[in-house]
Structure formats: C-alpha cells, structure tokens
Amino acid sequence: MPQPPPASNELSVSASLDTASVSVRNMVCHGGCAHSGPEECAASTYLVFPYRGVYVRHVGRDQAVADANHVVFFNADEGYRIAHPVAGSDASLSLQLSPALLEELAPAAFLNKQANPGFRMQHRRIDTDAQALVASLRHGLEHGTMEALEAEGLLLDLVTRSLGPRNTRAPQATEGQHRLANRVKLLLSSDLSRRWSLADVGAEIGASPVYLTQVFQRVEGLPLYRYQLRLRLARALDLMGSADLDLSALAADLGFSSHSHFTAAFRQAYGQTPADFRRGTRRG
Structure with missing residues (x-):
C-alpha cells in the first residue's frame, strides 16, 4: 500500500532506490482488518x-485481489480501501515513475486523460519472468549488490513486461540510433568507475531514459548496464598481470560496491574468481 495514513503503525516502508527517473519502496504490512479499512x-x-x-x-464497488501474480495500480488522488481477508502479513515492491516516463512506457489505452496520469484498470496479471525480476530487484537493492543503472534498466524491463509493448513492431535500428548508441558507449568508457543513473546518461546524451534504453538494446542486443559491466570487467582482465595488484582496491576503482560484488560479477562472466584468474596469469 504505497501511501499509508500518517497514524498507521502496521506498515513498514523502506526506500530501496531514488533516482530522477524512478523511486522504489519495499512495503511490509504486518496485518490488518479483515474488512475494508478507512479510505x-x-x-x-x-x-x-x-x-x-x-x-x-476496493475502489468504489470494484475490487482487486493483490497477490504475487499481479501488478496493482494505485492512481494519484484516487480513494481506495484495503482489506486483509486472509490472516498474515503481506509485502510489496512499490514503483513510482515520473509522469513523462509513465506516459512513454504505458500503452495509451491503459491510461486516463487526467493531468496526473493514472490507469484505467486496478490490476493486471504478470508472468513468471516479471516475478523473477521483482525478486532480483528486491534482493539486489536490499543487499547493495545492484547499482542504480542496472536497477533502473531492470525496472523499465519490469514495467514494459508487466504492461505489454506499446506496439508490436520491432524495427531495425536506424543510422541515427547507431550514432546515439555510439555516443553512449563513449560516455561509459570515459569513466568506468562512475555509477551512472539513466537520468545522468540521458542528460549527457540528450535523450529520455526510456528511449535511450530501448535504442541501446536494439543496437547492441544487451542492456546498457550489462554493456558497462563488461567494460569494467575487461579493464580488470587487462590489469590482472600486475604483480602488486590489490583486488579490493581494483573493485573500488572500477565502481563495484564491494570486493564480493566484483568477485561475483567476474565469476559469472568468466567462470572463475579474479584471484584464480590472476594466479593463472602468473604461472610459469
């Protein structure tokens, strides 16, 4: 439940991510009334x-069951009531997009025409891939192993998957889109240690975060954050031959949140830890 009454002590809210593009909150309700509560x-x-x-x-006479198979839409300035007919706590990941991003991502038929855009329906069923994205985002943000750029990209993927594509066409990348992607690649290469956000990259390039991620995926065939990760790991490979290399310092220099974060990413990419790889380069 995204906006609890100020006096409520049954709801715990923790901020997971705040950028210029998206805000994410982890919401845990510790139990409530079996019947509809106050509006x-x-x-x-x-x-x-x-x-x-x-x-x-409950919104008026309409009701929606909120469970892990659905995304539930809470509209600005729309009254609702919550009931807990099943005993026990519940928890949700709450995502807020800027109005411009919401209108860019959501099919026009889904949104109302109000100044503060909202949804025409209360909820929509999601698939298992979307459920896995929710879990990955929650755990990655809670444990600090997911940087803002990666989280933002996955959140936009989650929204797109949950709402469906704006259209069914998949055009090939144009020359202009290739040029835009090339500018992004140069920007990322200019500072491998920087923890970019989509808004940061968009401001430098002059494109909206949604358009930027979609074009980059179309041109390169992988998400922007993964492209950046591969650049960082390639730099790590380049430095592995140094005799006095400090792997913890290297992880920090390349923008990883910790040595363990760096090790996990390296192992996933290359099938061995940085320490094992380094030992292999120094044999003989």
Missing part, C-alpha cells in the same frame, strides 16, 4: 508488485 488516497501513481501474502483493494 486512503495515493499522492502519486504507483505500480505495486505484491511478492508475499495477499490483500484486497
């Missing part, structure tokens, strides 16, 4: 992904 009202529009437990949301 609440969201200040902004949210996409809420339940991942544990269940509750029922």
